Amino acid sequence: MKIENEEEIIAQCPISPVQKIIGGKWNMVILYFLSQGVLRFSELQRKLPNVTQASLTKQLRLLEEYKIVHREVYKQVPPKVEYSLTEIGTKFSPVLTALEEWTTKYQEID
Amino acid sequence: MKIENEEEIIAQCPISPVQKIIGGKWNMVILYFLSQGVLRFSELQRKLPNVTQASLTKQLRLLEEYKIVHREVYKQVPPKVEYSLTEIGTKFSPVLTALEEWTTKYQEID
DNA sequence: ATAGATACTATCAAAAAAGATACTAAGGAG
DNA sequence: CTCCTTAGTATCTTTTTTGATAGTATCTAT
Numbered sequence: 001m002k003i004e005n006e007e008e009i010i011a012q013c014p015i016s017p018v019q020k021i022i023g024g025k026w027n028m029v030i031l032y033f034l035s036q037g038v039l040r041f042s043e044l045q046r047k048l049p050n051v052t053q054a055s056l057t058k059q060l061r062l063l064e065e066y067k068i069v070h071r072e073v074y075k076q077v078p079p080k081v082e083y084s085l086t087e088i089g090t091k092f093s094p095v096l097t098a099l100e101e102w103t104t105k106y107q108e109i110d
Numbered sequence: 111m112k113i114e115n116e117e118e119i120i121a122q123c124p125i126s127p128v129q130k131i132i133g134g135k136w137n138m139v140i141l142y143f144l145s146q147g148v149l150r151f152s153e154l155q156r157k158l159p160n161v162t163q164a165s166l167t168k169q170l171r172l173l174e175e176y177k178i179v180h181r182e183v184y185k186q187v188p189p190k191v192e193y194s195l196t197e198i199g200t201k202f203s204p205v206l207t208a209l210e211e212w213t214t215k216y217q218e219i220d
Numbered sequence: 221a222t223a224g225a226t227a228c229t230a231t232c233a234a235a236a237a238a239g240a241t242a243c244t245a246a247g248g249a250g
Numbered sequence: 251c252t253c254c255t256t257a258g259t260a261t262c263t264t265t266t267t268t269g270a271t272a273g274t275a276t277c278t279a280t
Contacts, residue, residue, distance in 0.1 A: 025133060
């Protein structure tokens with residue numbers, strides 16, 4: 001998700017700076033699962049059975065780059081990599097909670 | 111944003127049903143602006159200078175279809191069309207507020 | 221020696237979203 | 251009669267995202 005001329009919209013919309021974080025097909029879902037606890041790669045995969053390994057890796061790397069997700073590699077064989085939220089990542093929870101509540105309401109009307 | 115096999119993830123993730131609403135490059139931004147008041151098409155366009163007319167229309171129609179945005183057509187020439195949030199749409203505000211707060215914190219660390 | 225586990229990476233193809241551009245309707249102003 | 255305005259539509263192309271598939275490394279257990 002590429003956003004150009006960001007400045008113009010940012011000037012008027014306070015949430016557009018994080019648009020690329022919340023956009024994306026799986027990011028919010030990944031954040032939801034990680035908000036519930038540390039997960040290793042294979043566990044996340046099981047929770048997202050319709051995301052390919054390649055896609056999941058890519059998304060996680062993005063979230064890591066944005067400093068929302070922490071990636072901990074254990075030097076073991078077979079490999080073990082744990083994903084968790086960073087400090088700012090955990091602060092995202094209220095958004096997820098609000099969204100969860102709204103989703104419930106939304107589903108009631110439809 | 112097409113999501114197949116939704117059931118599987120929905121079972122575990124309460125927010126995935128609305129993933130297609132919050133995903134999309136401009137939806138959240140559109141919702142933000144509309145949460146501040148009724149806007150006619152041209153006004154929204156001015157607030158989103160880097161979205162083409164075609165894209166904006168497409169997004170608005172989607173949000174309308176999802177029953178989050180109401181479209182009011184005035185039988186005038188030149189045409190006048192006003193966009194506003196539906197009842198469930200206005201209830202989305204807490205999400206935007208939470209997100210706005212998080213965005214501020216997020217920008218402080220980066 | 222071989223198979224198994226985990227977390228990748230690298231290509232390539234497909235699909236989806238977004239953008240560019242041009243065109244339309246219809247009444248009012250000049 | 252012609253231009254202007256607003257809110258579109260209709261195509262086509264480009265970009266971006268996602269998926270499918272196959273391959274890699276390395277230690278352990280058999």
